[in-house]
Amino acid sequence: MDRLVEVESLSVINIIDNDTDFLSTAASTKDGSVTYQSEVAQHVARGDATLYFPGFCCAAHGLSLLLTAVVGEQKRALLLDAGPCPQLWKANAKKLGIDLASVDSIVLSHYHADHSGGLPGAVAAIAEARKAAGKAPVHLDLHESKPASRAVQLPSGTVLPLQPETPSFEELQRLGGDMMLSRESHVLSECFFVSGHIPRKTRYEKGLVGSKRLEDNDWRDDCDIDEERYVAVKVKGGGIVVFSACSHAGIVNVCRHAIDLAGVPLLAVMGGFHLGGAGLEERVDDTIQDLLKLQPQAILPGHCTGWRAKAAIAQAMPDQYIPALAGARYVFAAS
Template sequence: MTRCTGARITVLDENFIDILLPSTPRIRRYNMDQHFNARYGELLAENGLCFLVETFTEAGSTTILFDAGLTAPVVLHNAHRLGVDLHDVEAIVLSHGHPDHFGGIEGVLEAIGHPTPVVAHPDAFNPRMIVKPHTTLPMINIGLTRDGVRKAGGHLMEVRDSVPLGPGLLTSGEMQTTADFELEAPVGRLCVHLDGRVEADDINDHQVLGIDVEGHGLIVIDPCGHRGVVSSIEHMRALTGTEKLYGVLGGFHTGHPGISANRIDNTAKALAAYEPQLIAPMHCSGFPLKKAVAELAPDAFEMVTAGTVLTIGDVPADTRTWR
């Protein structure tokens, strides 16, 4: 597969904002200078993820959205503040059918304003629930429907395999958990299949995004870690044939109640062992994993919050202005 020569990742939705974090040569942050400036204004944060991913070659560029946040108003507000023109989006990839990742899809599609391919696993649309000792959360993905996506302007591509989206840019397709310590997962998740069976929800629809940058290596965006972030990295290394991991970012699913210290410690050690340039636990990763990664790989660890713009490789000058 042809690699891209550079990539730019803009975080349009994430759980946190931190206006005190400084910018660096590879990371531009929306900080105090913008937040308290009436010309620009504050960003918003909520429990969700949405990435604008741009990849570049000498021949041109590709622009996609990976996930659509929890709500469209937050994604659209932040896109406006960051000077992002959503009309440039050529496709949307939904990582899986959980509301903190698909919630804004219809409003975002309407804002894009043109027919847009939406890549999703078919199981993302199966009814799913969470059963807890004190309550049941019925059909947590009730807001994700095929008709809703189509009416908003999305052209569904329901696929189980990897999809190439541009030079060096591809989805993982279905994955397996291959690291033993990542088999641990929260209990009580159920899925209703098309034939009416109610079974434990293995979240087979979960997929990650890979960006293979010439001369730098592989970037893996794992939005929620349902297969385990280490297993996701190994899957993408095998799929792309690129051994060198430049970086990994996203939600690593180590912040949920009941996740053991064993999984957290082993995840941090495995990530550090790759010796990447970037490790950015976000969203559902939790403070203990962030702390562990920061201690084991201080030069690679980054806090990536809403408004972060990350650049790797040969990237054209960012003409967007904060607005």
């Protein structure tokens, strides 16, 4: 992370998340270092004459975040994940008025359909927009170890494959992605850190209960989801902002790893903390105790965090809690 260039500010558009909230008033940290604008506030701010309900984003089980960093006079944009389906990704991106040609890189956190299902649509739409704008092909950053298929096993023993499958590397390349396969950590566009393997250190963060991967026509245990990466950005004078899409390595392991590498305080952590579901909700109390010790300025639990964990985090960290909502915009900057 030594090579990571600090950014003046970072804005995030939440294209897909599990929740939407039309009515609640906006929230920000007391020091103003992290702010968010709800979707309806965006419509009001741009002077829309009506509240056109079909024009609002739809939430879905999945995640897709567009990160745009200001580095000096330049803007750099990275898309983290694409949610569960192409049609939803394209519809929400259009409703949010996203300039697709501005997206320099697409990073997939891990091979689960709620993050990769929308990838073909996002890659094709961004590639087409960049071509029309005379820009270089979009950089598509994937982990080199892609399972043939993934599934979850229910307590009853039934194995449910996760669909749709992530398209092949060849197919994604054909759709216009300039493919980069890796397993080690690296930096994109000077300012986006893409992690490598996340060390599993806490005693209670034990991966995804019941996860399976297909190998040699057999469903093998795969609770580690070993290829998952996080993305981090250093904000000048503010600290590090961590984006952890599903946190199968454990959100505490993720944050500690990022803080250790960055050597700066945790400004904020956003994404799916995966604390919802059988065998996972028991981790909520330990997780919150350890997150409190990390003293983030803001915490934005979304996607797979689960309502019990979200409620508990909001209660334990009321001044830091900011909702992660489909259609909302966020700004992270030094206070």
